[in-house]
Amino acid sequence: MQVVYEGRMTVSYFQAYLSAGDIPDDYEAAFAGQVNGLLGGQLLGHLTLLVGVHTGDVGIRLLLGEQAPPVGEQWEDVVEAPFTPQWPEAVLAGCLSEAVCELHLNQPSYRARLSARGIDAGREADVVMREEPLVDHYELALWPAALAPDAILRVSSDTARYCHRMQDAAFARAARTYAAWGDTPPPSEALLDVFEAPWLVGLDRELAEDLAAAEPGVQRAVAYWAAQWACAQTGVDRVDWITTALRTLREDRLLPALFHDSEALYVRLDTDLPPPEGTRTAVNGYPHSCAAYAVSSLVEAAGTHPLSAVVATVKEAHEAIGEERTDAFLAQVRRELSRLRRELTEQLGAGQAIDRRPPFAEPDPLDEVPEGMDPQEYFDLCVQWGVQEGEQLPSERLLAIAARASSVARRNRELAEALAALPADEQRAVAVWAARQACAIAGLLGQDWTEEALQAAAGGGPLPPLWDDADRVWAKLFPDEEEDEDQVEYSGAYITWHDDEVHQPLSPEAAALDALQQSALPDSAEAVMGAVDAFSLGHADPAAVLDDLQRRLSAGPLPRQ
Numbered sequence: 142m143q144v145v146y147e148g149r150m151t152v153s154y155f156q157a158y159l160s161a162g163d164i165p166d167d168y169e170a171a172f173a174g175q176v177n178g179l180l181g182g183q184l185l186g187h188l189t190l191l192v193g194v195h196t197g198d199v200g201i202r203l204l205l206g207e208q209a210p211p212v213g214e215q216w217e218d219v220v221e222a223p224f225t226p227q228w229p230e231a232v233l234a235g236c237l238s239e240a241v242c243e244l245h246l247n248q249p250s251y252r253a254r255l256s257a258r259g260i261d262a263g264r265e266a267d268v269v270m271r272e273e274p275l276v277d278h279y280e281l282a283l284w285p286a287a288l289a290p291d292a293i294l295r296v297s298s299d300t301a302r303y304c305h306r307m308q309d310a311a312f313a314r315a316a317r318t319y320a321a322w323g324d325t326p327p328p329s330e331a332l333l334d335v336f337e338a339p340w341l342v343g344l345d346r347e348l349a350e351d352l353a354a355a356e357p358g359v360q361r362a363v364a365y366w367a368a369q370w371a372c373a374q375t376g377v378d379r380v381d382w383i384t385t386a387l388r389t390l391r392e393d394r395l396l397p398a399l400f401h402d403s404e405a406l407y408v409r410l411d412t413d414l415p416p417p418e419g420t421r422t423a424v425n426g427y428p429h430s431c432a433a434y435a436v437s438s439l440v441e442a443a444g445t446h447p448l449s450a451v452v453a454t455v456k457e458a459h460e461a462i463g464e465e466r467t468d469a470f471l472a473q474v475r476r477e478l479s480r481l482r483r484e485l486t487e488q489l490g491a492g493q494a495i496d497r498r499p500p501f502a503e504p505d506p507l508d509e510v511p512e513g514m515d516p517q518e519y520f521d522l523c524v525q526w527g528v529q530e531g532e533q534l535p536s537e538r539l540l541a542i543a544a545r546a547s548s549v550a551r552r553n554r555e556l557a558e559a560l561a562a563l564p565a566d567e568q569r570a571v572a573v574w575a576a577r578q579a580c581a582i583a584g585l586l587g588q589d590w591t592e593e594a595l596q597a598a599a600g601g602g603p604l605p606p607l608w609d610d611a612d613r614v615w616a617k618l619f620p621d622e623e624e625d626e627d628q629v630e631y632s633g634a635y636i637t638w639h640d641d642e643v644h645q646p647l648s649p650e651a652a653a654l655d656a657l658q659q660s661a662l663p664d665s666a667e668a669v670m671g672a673v674d675a676f677s678l679g680h681a682d683p684a685a686v687l688d689d690l691q692r693r694l695s696a697g698p699l700p701r702q
Contacts (some may be wrong), residue, residue, distance in 0.1 A: 142204040142206030142210050142282060142284075143204065143205050143206060144202060144203070144204060144607060145203040145204065145205050145233075145242055145244045146201070146202070146203045146233060146241055146242035147201070147202040147203075148200070148201070148241065149199070149200060149201075149241075149275065149294075150196060150199055150201045150233070150234075150235050150238070150241045150428055151197065151198055151199045151235045151238040151239075151271070152192055152197070152198075152199055152235035152236055152237065152238065152239040152297075153195070153235060153236045154195065154196075154236050154237075155191050155192055155193070155194070155195055155198050156168075156189060156190065156191060156235070156236035157189075157190040157199075157201070157233070157234065157235045157236060158187065158188065158189060158190065158233070158234055158235075158236065159187070159188040159190070159203075159228065159231060159232075159233050159253070159281065160186060160187050160188075160222070160231060160232055160234070160271075161186045161187075161226035161227055161228055161229070161231035161232075161246055162184075162185055162187055162226065162227025162228060163186065163187075163227065164185015164187070165182075165184050165187055168181075168189065170183060171183055171184050171187065171188075171189040172189070174307060175222065175290075175291045175308055176268050176290075176291060176292070176305065177220040177221075177222065177255065177291050177292070177293045177304075177305055177307055177308065178191065178301075178303075178304030178305045178306075178307050178308050179191045179218065179220050179255055179301060179304055179305075180220045180221070180222045180253060180254075180255040181222065182222030182224050182253060182291060183222075185225055185227050186225065186226055186227025186228070187227075187699065188222065188224050188253055188281075190255055190279065190281065191304060192263060192277060192279060193257075193259065193260035193261065193262065193263020193266070193276065193277040193300060194263040194264075194266060194267065194268065194269050194276060195262045195264075195267050196267070196268050196275060197268045197269035197270055197273075198269050198270070198271055198273075198275060199263065199269070199275065199276075199277050199279060200235070200275045200277070200278035200279065201237075201241070201276065201278075201279050201280075201281065201561070202264070202278075202279070202280045202281070203233055203242060203244070203280075203281050203282075203283075203432035204280065204281070204283065205244060205246075205282075205283050205284075206282070206283070206284045207284060208284050209252065209254070209282075209284055209286075210254075210282055210284075212254075212256070212294060212295065213280075215258060216256035216257060216258055216280065216295065217257060217258050217259070217260070217295070217298055217301075218256070218257040218258075218260060218295055218296055218297055218298050218301040219254065219255070219256045219257070219293075219294040219295040220250060220254070220255050220291065220292065220293050220294060220301075220668050221253065221254045221255075221291060221292045221294060222252075222253050222283070222291040223251075223252065223253070223286075223288045223289060223290075223291065224248065224250065224251040224252070224253040225249070225250050225251075225288065226246045226248075226250075226251070229245055229246055229247060230243065230244075230245060230246075230580050231244050231245075231246050232244075233281070234629075237562075246283075248285040250285070250286065250287060250288050250340045251283045251284060251285055251286060251644075252283070252284055252285075252286035252289070253281065253282070253306050254280075254281070254282045255280070256279065256280040256281075256282075256685045257276035257277065257278070257298070257301070258277065258278045258279075259276055259278055260277050260298045260300045260301060261298045261299055261300050262276045262277060262299050263276045263277030263300075263359075265398060265609070271393070279497075284340065293305060293480065294657060294693050299666055314333075317333075318333055321333075321338075321339055322339065323688055325339075325342075326336075326594060327388055327656075328342050328346065328349060328350060328603065329350055329353055329354075330351070331354075331448060332349060332353050332448075332452075334449075335353075335449045335452050336449065336453070337449070337452045337456050338452055339454045340456055341452050341455065341456065341586060344467065344471065345471050348471060348474060348475055348478075349452070351475070351478060352448065352455075352478065355478065355482060355495075356482075356485070356492065356494035356495070357447040357448075357494065357495055357496035358447075358485055358493075358494030358495050358496055358497065359478070359481055359482045359485055359491075359494050360447035360448050360451045360496070361442075361447045361450065361451070361496050362450050362481045362485065362494075363454075363455075363474070363477055363478050363481055363497055364441070364442040364444075364447070364450045364451040364454040364455075365390050365391060365442055366453055366477050366481065367438060367442065367451070367454045367455050367458045367474065368387065368390065368435075368438045368439040368441070368442040368458065368520075369387055369390075369391075370473075370531040371434070371435040371438040371439075371440070371456060371457065371458035371461040371462065372387060372435045372436070372439060374435070374461065375431045375432050375434075375435040375461050375462075376414075376432070377410070377435050377436060378416060380410075380413045382397075382399075382409070382413075383436065383439070385397075386400065387439065387440055390439065390442055390443060393497050393498045395443075396439075396440070396443050398520065398523035398524050398527075398528055399527060400439070400440050400443070400594065401520075401524050402524050402527070403423070403426045403427070403437075403440075404426050405524075405527050405551055406436065406440075407422050407423035407426075407428070407433055407436075408551065408552070408684075409435055409527070409551075410422055410433060412552070413528065414432055414589045415430070415682070416432070416492075416637055420652075428457070428460070431461050431462070431463070432461075432462075434457050434458070434460040434461035435457075435458070435461040436514060437457045437460075438454045438457035438461060439457045441453035441454040441456075441457050441620075442454040442609065443498070446504055447496045452605065455474060458470070462667065482492040482494075485493060511534070512605075515555065519534075522534055522540070525547050526540075526547050526550055526551065526554075527547075527551040527554075528552065528567075531573065535550055535554065535557070536558060536561065538558075538561045539558055539561040541555055542561055542664075542666045542667060542670055544668075545659075545667075545670050545671045545674040546561070546667075546670040548674045549670050549671075549673055549677075549687065552677070552684040552687050552694055553590040553684065553687040553688060554685055555691060556598075556673075556687050556688075556690060556691040556694070557670070559667050559669055559691070559694060560670065561666060561667075561670075563669070565665040565666075566648040566665075567600075567670070567698065568668065568669040569599065569660075569665045569668060570599075570698070571600060571669050571673065571690075571694070572598070572659065572660040572665070572669040572671075572672040572673070573595060573598050573660050573672070575593060575656055575660065575669075575672040575675070575676040575690075576598060576653070576656040576657040576659070576660040576671045576675075576676070577595055578656075578670050578676055579649070579652050579653040579655075579672075579675065579676045579679055580595070580653045580656075580657065581658040582649050582652070583649035583650045583651070583652070583653035584649070585618075585650070585653055585681075588617075588668060590605075590607060590617055591653075591657070593605055594607075594608060594657055594661070595657065595660075597661060598657065598660040598661035598668075601661075601663065601665070602661035602662065602663060603661060603663075604657075604658070604661045608658065614654060618650050618654075620623070647675075647678050647679045648679075649679055651679070652676060652678060652679025653679070655671075655675035655678075656671075656672045656675035656676045656679075657672075658671075659671030659672040659674070659675050660672040673690065674686070
């Protein structure tokens with residue numbers, strides 16, 4: 142057989158893929174109906190491989206031949222599964238990682254064999270970094286064959302035994318139940334699949350069971366009440382777009398696109414309700430303040446499944462008001478559950494309180510899809526650009542600008558449209574102005590290497606050779622200090638923060654270097670968007686910086702320095 146690839150492969154979440162088709166988002170579907178739990182072949186154009194290491198590198202060899210190879214004695218676990226390419230070109234990659242190789246497949250169907258060694262040791266190691274010795278090793282072999290059920294050829298490891306047993310529905314449910322509840326008596330069947338159920342059962346098992354026993358329409362009504370209550374208690378309901386969203390909930394309509402993007406949602410919340418000094422609204426896209434938890438409860442109330450939605454909404458509302466009010470809050474939930482059950486029964490009749498809410502993941506969150514546009518494409522653009530109900534998509538001119546235009550447009554659409562409409566020479570001038578302002582804040586103006594770079598950017602780039610080496614640039618800033626890799630990584634055109642937080646400003650130096658690099662991009666439209674975005678992200682309130690720039694541009698051209 143031909144060795145297509147042999148070497149290391151970086152994986153995440155114990156997973157790797159061989160893909161010759163669309164990447165699916167349903168992990169369990171790859172193994173549906175199989176007997177083996179290591180190699181999933183039930184999705185068109187896709188093979189899912191489970192490995193021992195959670196995060197890091199594994200050893201992998203990919204073989205392609207005309208017939209099945211012999212099963213090597215060195216392999217501890219061996220399984221097979223069918224594979225149907227969706228198109229001829231395939232790639233092998235770890236989950237969330239770059240592909241390690243490509244291959245061409247010219248047959249309609251294949252048999253795939255995964256052989257593993259050291260998978261238990263990989264699970265025990267958990268993480269294997271690039272510079273560390275490999276712990277678990279795998280071989281994936283492909284050969285043309287008619288489609289046939291998957292098979293288990295050899296089992297030696299505890300990990301493989303467990304994964305294969307998880308293919309039995311009864312065992313899998315028992316295992317998941319124990320993982321969630323441990324030795325605590327589990328709740329009723331309806332609550333077993335509710336992610337936040339252990340939290341509520343731990344606080345008030347009787348309330349949790351009462352919610353589970355309620356009709357779906359009652360569950361949804363309690364979720365709406367809890368979201369409304371949390372928003373009122375924290376004062377976020379006085380913001381007009383949140384008021385509109387609450388009304389949307391009550392009317393059983395879909396939430397606007399903004400509520401599908403947590404980072405954009407909390408940035409918008411900060412704009413209209415700035416958090417007190419020294420606090421943060423969100424961390425890594427998750428709520429961190431009372432206001433953010435209240436808004437999160439609103440999102441949870443719109444969840445697809447009414448029981449999961451009400452439990453999650455109650456949890457977020459509880460976080461919004463604090464643990465010191467737990468008993469009073471849970472008592473209020475009980476009263477509202479009784480009231481809403483009684484009112485809906487009187488209004489609709491017993492057993493008639495169904496859930497009328499459309500699915501949260503509906504691809505068209507706004508009222509109308511523009512004629513001729515695919516609904517999913519429209520939805521994706523709405524999320525990317527922060528389009529709200531009643532708003533139009535950005536102009537074609539703005540949509541055509543790559544890189545960071547959407548980041549600017551989210552905070553100030555009018556400014557983004559104005560920058561996109563400027564002539565190329567004026568776009569370049571604004572880009573260099575933004576980079577110069579960022580350098581001034583960082584104390585870098587007047588230094589030979591930054592002035593030389595600013596002059597190069599003003600001419601449309603490229604930057605001097607110094608900027609081809611990120612380490613040399615960083616050494617110019619801190620000649621006597623080592624870079625703190627846990628804080629910031631400079632990677633040429635972008636600054637990547639490992640501990641990313643909403644509204645955590647870049648350091649002045651990082652913002653300046655990013656803005657300067659962006660200002661020299663060959664495309665003047667991309668340059669102005671990138672430089673302005675980088676300059677604004679060096680401040681605690683990026684939207685205020687963009688508003689100030691908009692006022693300056695309205696008053697006339699910026700001074701060319």
